[in-house]
Amino acid sequence: MHNEEDTIQIFYDAIQMEMPNINSEIDFHFVDDGSTDQTINILRELAEKDSHVHYVSFSRNFGKEAGLYAGLKQATGDYVAVMDVDLQDPPELLPEMLSGVQSGEYDAVGTRRADRRGEARVRSWFSSQFYKWMNKISQTHLVEGARDYRVMSRQMVDAILSLSENQRFSKGIFTWVGFKTKYIPFENRERIAGSTSWSFWNLAKYAIEGIVSFSTMPLTIVTVLGMLSFGASLVGGTFIVIRALISNSSVAGWPSMVTIMLFIGGIQMLSLGVIGRYIAAIFMETKRRPIYIAKEEK
Incomplete structure (x- = not known):
């Protein structure tokens, strides 16, 4: 999360509502990517109230990939779910995702956006073209519309953490490590509150990093x-x-x-x-x- 003071409590409450449908004990590991608002203070208060809440706060903004890596490194559970705190990742899918991994049939159950309604057409077109050309020039296949939102087994998480490369592109790494993965489609959702820090230029730079990381x-x-x-x-x-x-x-x-x-x-x-x-x-x-x-x- 980065400057997500408006969404933390809403996210926490949304997960709590799904607890009766999840047959597992849950720990929260929040990653504060150098926020400049009240994010860290809210996390401190939440951690005081709930012993299952943990957090790590960066010394500055290190970016999305560093945040993902830190979260996976901090998490100690048998199963690990990666989620954005803005609730663009539907919490109600968690029970189905978790059961798919717990059954042993899959090592990971991920999600992908079935549509991009609500997103600018130009941005959607460039995103579609990225996946199209990335799959042509790279041996690592990326599922179009795939989110980082997924539930993974401990074995898969350990495999991801073993790749300690500095230039990271998690969507590619999730695929590169292998393991049997299923994707659940869902309709695109808007942020529950706050505003995104992902500009078109940031997305373009992220796409370039992905190409450089997984294609010569x-x-x-x-x-x-x-x-x-x-x-x-x-x-x-x-x-x-x-x-x-x-x-x-x-x-x-x-x-x-x-x-x-x-x-x-x-x-x-x-x-x-x-x-x-x-x-x-x-x-x-x-x-x-x-x-x-x-x-x-x-």
Whole structure:
């Protein structure tokens, strides 16, 4: 959660209403992703009233992926449910999701939005295109409309936590670790209160992170562009030389300058495409920075 002072109590009460339908003891592990409102104070009060409520508060905003990782790391139960606190994830699905995992038939039961009613058409179109192209360029298949909202077995959670990579994209990680997963469709829901911190630009950056984490296709495209540019330099150079020999109408020095620039530019793009693949992977992981820093825990 990030700046969710208006939704915490509503979320807590909604889960309590589902308790009679859930044949398990529940612990709450709230993750405060560096909120600047009264989120942490509300969590403190809730934890004082209910011993099953726990929380971790970050020293600053580390982002959605760090929050997910922290929540999974804090949770100690045999089954773990990941939910957003804004109630866009329907609590009434929890009993069905939990029973599907408890039965042993599935290792995880997730959810996906069957529609995007209430969402801007442009945003919906870009989201649809992301899933479409991501599945084409990556070996990790993503279910369109899939939410992070899911119930997982302890074994699957431990497998996810074993991937301690810094550049995380949970939707891809949930699929990459394997395990048998079922998806339950539900109609799109609006936030129960407050306002989202996810702008179109934030979603675009998140999509780029997902592509970079689970596909090397962008680097391949850069390499191909370098090869095409290099080829174009050869064709262009040949054309310029022939034209100069036949008509001699070119400005002095211009043909050789353009040919050299195209040649060097093509070689540079080709080299960056190959070397960048290794540097990008090494650079982010060799820093060994923690995924998050906790300021307060209970």
